[in-house]
């Protein structure tokens with residue numbers, strides 16, 4: 001039978017509490033989705049800081065768990081068949097944790113698909129587009145003279161925010177009750193401030209989105225999850 005110590009990642013990031021879910025992450029929007037979910041669900045876990053440099057995320061130990069070399073990833077020592085299971089991709093992890101606890105994924109089959117479609121909208125739309133916006137706007141903008149990539153990601157971000165703004169009209173949360181879709185979407189909306197991109201995407205003219213992020217950040221579990229694992 002597989003045990004936690006059979007996972008090579010545990011040699012570099014050893015478990016102090018091997019009975020708990022092991023989280024390998026950094027407090028970025030993709031990383032905090034999972035720490036927020038673990039906090040919201042009250043699941044015992046141990047967070048390991050994996051910085052974003054190649055020496056960490058592209059190391060043999062880390063890629064043994066996620067061959068794509070990106071945080072977040074988890075190992076649940078108590079997987080679906082009783083043995084440990086490793087999972088990467090934040091959307092897959094959120095679905096796994098919601099299924100494990102039966103929480104935050106809709107209480108009927110129809111509600112579940114409502115949540116999943118908005119989760120996938122984040123994974124396929126907001127995440128990649130906002131990530132590239134951050135790259136071209138904050139990190140590499142001054143080095144790249146061609147304005148087209150920057151303009152492309154600014155206009156896609158504005159368009160996606162328009163979709164969220166309309167969906168939130170008359171709603172507190174994106175897919176009915178508070179769900180893993182909100183845990184995925186709200187940290188990315190919040191990251192626009194970190195990218196210094198709020199004005200360029202028209203954030204001041206998005207009252208539903210602004211109230212949504214404020215509502216999200218007020219949740220006690222979110223306050224903890226947003227800084228887990230600590231950056232320093």
Ligand SMILES: N[C@@H](CCC(=O)N[C@@H](CS)C(=O)NCC(=O)O)C(=O)O
Nearest residue numbers: 028030052057070071072089090091
């Ligand atoms: N689709 C992946 C994206 C993960 C991702 O982009 N992680 C970033 C941090 S937010 C990362 O690990 N970057 C390090 C690198 O690319 O080398 C997920 O949602 O889990």
